[in-house]
Each structure stands twice: as structure tokens, then as C-alpha cells.
Amino acid sequence: xxxxxxxxxxxxxxxxxxxxxxxxxxxxxxxxxxxxxxxxxxxxxxxxxxxxxxxxxxxxxxxxxxxxxxxxxxxxxxxxxxxxxxxxxxxxxxxxxxxxxxxxxxxxxxxxxxxxx
Numbered sequence: 001x002x003x004x005x006x007x008x009x010x011x012x013x014x015x016x017x018x019x020x021x022x023x024x025x026x027x028x029x030x031x032x033x034x035x036x037x038x039x040x041x042x043x044x045x046x047x048x049x050x051x052x053x054x055x056x057x058x059x060x061x062x063x064x065x066x067x068x069x070x071x072x073x074x075x076x077x078x079x080x081x082x083x084x085x086x087x088x089x090x091x092x093x094x095x096x097x098x099x100x101x102x103x104x105x106x107x108x109x110x111x112x113x114x115x116x117x
Contacts, residue, residue: 001076005042006069012040013068014058029053
């Protein structure tokens with residue numbers, strides 16, 4: 001699934017959660033109804049300004065919508081038996097980020113030998 005298709009699914013999910021019809025979403029966002037239908041069917045690439053317009057109607061940040069789209073991509077890749085997912089494809093937890101930073105810190109060995117106060 002490409003990012004455009006995943007974004008279309010995320011928009012459809014937000015539209016469903018908001019209870020808006022396609023016509024109402026079109027009117028509130030200023031995106032023509034036919035264009036919106038083509039976006040939702042993944043027949044047309046979505047422009048960043050359209051993402052912003054839709055997110056304003058949904059009351060969310062564009063980054064939130066893109067995170068949801070990425071989740072659709074990850075779900076599909078985990079459902080596909082032929083696609084191997086790398087450990088690096090998944091978002092890291094705070095502990096994993098800390099561990100990664102600690103392991104790549106060039107001063108880690110020097111700091112390990114320093115007595116604590």
C-alpha cells in the first residue's frame with residue numbers, strides 16, 4: 001500500500017468518526033465533491049493543502065492524519081506473509097530511543113567509569 005492509498009484510508013476513517021457525509025465534508029473543506037470522492041477511492045493523489053483543509057475540518061493536525069496513514073501501511077505489511085518487516089520499520093519506545101542513544105554515545109565507556117556523586 002502506498003502512502004496515498006493509506007492517506008485515503010485515514011481520511012475515510014476520520015470522516016466516519018466525524019459522521020460527515022462526503023457532501024458535507026466537501027462543503028466544509030472547500031474541496032470539490034468529485035475530487036474528494038476520487039481521493040477517497042485512491043484515484044487521485046492528494047495535495048498537501050487538501051490534507052490541511054481536511055484536517056482543519058476534522059480538528060486534527062496533518063501530522064496526526066499522516067501517522068494514522070502510516071499505521072494503515074504497517075498493518076498491511078504485517079498482514080502480508082511475503083513482506084518481512086524490519087525492526088527499524090516500527091516506531092521506537094522512549095526506552096528503545098534511550099538505549100540506542102546510549103549505545104552510540106562515543107563517551108559511554110568514559111562515563112561508565114566515572115563515580116557518581
